Amino acid sequence: AIFWLTKTGAGGGLLLSAILGFAIGILIISQNLYASVLESLQQYVTLRAFGFQAKTLAYIVLGQSIGIALAAWLIGTVMGYVFSALTKAFVLGWIAQPVIVPLVTMLLCALMGAISSASAIKLIHRIEPANALRQ
Numbered sequence: 001a002i003f004w005l006t007k008t009g010a011g012g013g014l015l016l017s018a019i020l021g022f023a024i025g026i027l028i029i030s031q032n033l034y035a036s037v038l039e040s041l042q043q044y045v046t047l048r049a050f051g052f053q054a055k056t057l058a059y060i061v062l063g064q065s066i067g068i069a070l071a072a073w074l075i076g077t078v079m080g081y082v083f084s085a086l087t088k089a090f091v092l093g094w095i096a097q098p099v100i101v102p103l104v105t106m107l108l109c110a111l112m113g114a115i116s117s118a119s120a121i122k123l124i125h126r127i128e129p130a131n132a133l134r135q
Contacts, residue, residue, distance in 0.1 A: 022108065022112060025069075025072070025109075025112050025116075026112050026115050026116045027116075029065060029068055029069060029072075029112065029113060029116035029117075030115075030116035030117075030118070030119050030120075032068070033061065033064065033065050033068070033116060033117055033119075033120045034119045034120045034123065036064075036120070037061060037120040037123055037124065038123065041123075041127070044057055044124055044127060045127055045129050046129075048127055048129040049129040054124055054125045054127070057124045058121045058124055058125065061117050061120045061121055061124060062113075062114060062117045062121065064117075065113040065114065065116055065117035065120070066110050066113035066114060066117075067113070068113060069109040069110060069112050069113030069116070070106065070109055070110060070113065072109060073105060073106050073109035073110075076105070076109075077102050077105065077106075080097070080101075081097070084097045
């Protein structure tokens with residue numbers, strides 16, 4: 001498997017598309033999460049005014065981000081097994097999906113969610129309740 005991924009053009013293209021998909025996933029989740037936090041900024045400011053620490057709010061955003069990424073992982077995994085079964089039935093009878101792939105992709109998706117929450121967490125840390133509530 002390592003040979004086919006690293007020493008052939010098709011494997012290199014597949015590996016490059018996986019890396020690009022990871023980067024694009026980070027950007028999309030990051031933008032959506034930042035927009036969500038920006039839209040709910042007044043609620044976060046209110047929680048800060050009630051005494052919530054920025055660290056607690058950051059954990060909330062982090063959990064939301066990882067939840068989004070894992071939901072996408074679940075959809076992608078189900079679709080992967082369906083398309084793999086269809087390919088095996090109608091095109092390539094020898095195709096197989098290793099058992100470890102769903103676990104590795106789940107961990108990568110959780111990492112993607114954690115990385116993409118950085119901009120939204122920065123926004124929460126910059127909130128000053130006194131200044132924001134004046135507006």
